[in-house]
Amino acid sequence: MRRIALLGATGSIGRQAIEVIDAHPDLELVAAASGSAPIDGLAPLTQTGGDLTGLLDRAEPDVVLNAVVGFAGLAPTMWALEHGVTLALANKESLVAAGRLALAAHERGGGLLLPVDSEHSAVHQCLEGRDRATVAGVVLTASGGPFRGRAREELADVTAEQALAHPTWRMGPKITIDSATLANKGLELIEAHWLFGIPYDAIEVVVHPTSVVHALVRLRDGALLAHLGRPDMRVPISYALTYPTRASTTVGPLPLEGLALEFEAVDDHAFPLLGLARAAGERGGTAPCAYNAANEVAVAAFLEGRIAFLDIGAVVEETLSRVDGAAARDLDDLVAADAEARRLATRELQPA
Numbered sequence: 001m002r003r004i005a006l007l008g009a010t011g012s013i014g015r016q017a018i019e020v021i022d023a024h025p026d027l028e029l030v031a032a033a034s035g036s037a038p039i040d041g042l043a044p045l046t047q048t049g050g051d052l053t054g055l056l057d058r059a060e061p062d063v064v065l066n067a068v069v070g071f072a073g074l075a076p077t078m079w080a081l082e083h084g085v086t087l088a089l090a091n092k093e094s095l096v097a098a099g100r101l102a103l104a105a106h107e108r109g110g111g112l113l114l115p116v117d118s119e120h121s122a123v124h125q126c127l128e129g130r131d132r133a134t135v136a137g138v139v140l141t142a143s144g145g146p147f148r149g150r151a152r153e154e155l156a157d158v159t160a161e162q163a164l165a166h167p168t169w170r171m172g173p174k175i176t177i178d179s180a181t182l183a184n185k186g187l188e189l190i191e192a193h194w195l196f197g198i199p200y201d202a203i204e205v206v207v208h209p210t211s212v213v214h215a216l217v218r219l220r221d222g223a224l225l226a227h228l229g230r231p232d233m234r235v236p237i238s239y240a241l242t243y244p245t246r247a248s249t250t251v252g253p254l255p256l257e258g259l260a261l262e263f264e265a266v267d268d269h270a271f272p273l274l275g276l277a278r279a280a281g282e283r284g285g286t287a288p289c290a291y292n293a294a295n296e297v298a299v300a301a302f303l304e305g306r307i308a309f310l311d312i313g314a315v316v317e318e319t320l321s322r323v324d325g326a327a328a329r330d331l332d333d334l335v336a337a338d339a340e341a342r343r344l345a346t347r348e349l350q351p352a
């Protein structure tokens with residue numbers, strides 16, 4: 001039996017994870033948490049809001065599936081890494097923000113860190129058992145979101161409702177807006193850097209509208225490995241929860257006849273949040289933490305109708321230009337850097 005603690009149980013990933021756990025006799029849900037929605041009775045131990053590490057201490061899980069959204073996922077990510085408990089990580093924001101601190105905790109704890117993000121799960125599978133010296137780079141695919149192909153001027157008046165209509169994935173509101181701005185791919189770029197130890201200049205991003213190819217790995221001899229599958233999160237969730245046995249799922253095979261694979265370049269002018277993430281990642285220190293914090297503030301404001309779509313990038317850019325980005329020595333430093341970036345980003349929301 002593998003004992004699972006599921007954090008973010010009421011969300012898009014959380015609900016699909018419950019489906020995977022219910023279908024697999026060797027997986028047992030021992031603890032579940034949400035932010036504010038009631039979840040009584042979902043698992044032997046449940047918690048709504050508050051400090052999630054107390055719940056994890058009591059539950060003593062074999063696997064923590066962190067499917068909380070945003071920086072709120074930091075504490076359980078660090079708990080699992082420090083304790084050497086397998087971390088199935090959907091909450092990319094925590095790894096982006098903590099970066100080197102998370103890696104150091106992972107090294108001390110010695111547990112498994114398994115990505116749930118479909119792109120990173122794909123890279124993980126393409127890299128498995130491979131001599132890293134043979135790997136030349138990684139290619140992350142982006143669906144392009146609902147505004148793919150639009151020029152920057154055509155994005156000025158788009159509404160939250162339009163931005164929430166994602167063409168290929170059904171996800172929570174924050175990540176859906178991040179997919180529309182390409183901030184999601186920016187977060188994933190930084191996540192890939194930390195997960196796989198690949199330098200930023202060896203991580204490419206291409207637009208691939210159907211989301212059938214989840215990621216590719218370039219090898220030094222010119223070969224390119226691709227991971228294909230239906231865009232269905234139950235596959236990477238199942239992979240992470242049952243690793244390394246790779247249980248079967250109810251997701252059907254991908255039909256190949258008539259399947260066309262199209263790739264195009266990202267329009268950096270219309271979607272500046274990807275380039276801003278790359279710059280923040282290369283700058284290092286707490287710049288990625290500030291990128292994430294400012295983006296969270298701006299996305300919440302956009303969803304509330306307080307700023308326009310293009311303001312999200314402007315708020316993040318302005319915040320990054322004002323933070324010092326100094327490296328965090330510990331979690332207190334990191335929490336302070338997050339708070340300072342949120343303060344600066346919130347100031348940017350005010351009319352001049």
Ligand SMILES: NC(=O)c1ccc[n+]([C@@H]2O[C@H](COP(=O)([O-])OP(=O)(O)OC[C@H]3O[C@@H](n4cnc5c(N)ncnc54)[C@H](OP(=O)(O)O)[C@@H]3O)[C@@H](O)[C@H]2O)c1
Binds near residue numbers: 050069092117
């Ligand atoms: N959805 C996808 O397909 C997908 C794919 C790849 C990666 N991810 C990543 O997975 C994470 C979750 O995404 P999602 O789409 O599932 O989001 P979601 O549908 O918005 O769900 C978020 C979950 O987090 C919980 N939560 C929020 N704040 C919390 C807090 N302070 N303490 C405890 N729980 C809290 C929510 O509880 P309430 O219901 O009570 O608010 C909810 O259960 C994100 O980091 C996202 O980037 C998602």
